[in-house]
Amino acid sequence: MLYILDVITLGNPLPSHPTPKSMLTGSELLAKVKELGDVGKSEIVRACGYVSSKKDGGERLNFTAFYEALLDAKGVELGGTGKVGKGGRKLSYVATVQGNGNLLIGKAYTALLDLKPGDEFEIKLGRKQIRLIPAGATDEDEE
DSSP states (O other): OOOOOOOEETTEEOTTSOOGGGOOOHHHHHHHHHHHTTOOHHHHHHHTTOEEEOTTSOEEEOHHHHHHHHHHHTTOOOSTTOOBOTTSOBOOOOOOBOTTSOBOOOHHHHHHTTOOTTOOEEEEEETTEEEEEETTOOTGGGO
16 A cells, blocks of 8 residues: 655645545545546546655656556456465466476465475375475374
C-alpha cells in the first residue's frame, strides 16, 4: 500500500493531495467514477485518491492500484487464488528433472515452507511419486 503525505505550503495542506484514508474502494469507488463521467483518466485517479508524493515533491498517480481496486470493486478476480513466488509469478507446482538428473524444487517453494540451508529430509519413493519428509518426523505428522 502506498501512503500519501500532505505537502504543506505556507501552513496550508494542498487539497489535491488526499490522505491514504481517502483512497476510495468498493461501491464508493464505483459511484465516484460514475459521478465523474467524461473526465480524463488522470483526474479520475486523482479524485479517487490514488496519488502519492515523489521524492522531489511531485505528484505520482497510482494507476495500477486504482485499476486493481476498480476491478476488485466490480468483482473481477485476476490471477486466481494460487500462491505467488517472490518474483511475482504464480507458482506452477511442477518440477522438471534437469539434464544432469537433478530434481530442482526452487527457492520460492522452500521459502513458502521456511526451509533453511542444512535442513534434512528423508526421501520416500512410492508409485510414481517422491515424498520428502523432514528428518525426525513421521508420515502422519506432515499430512
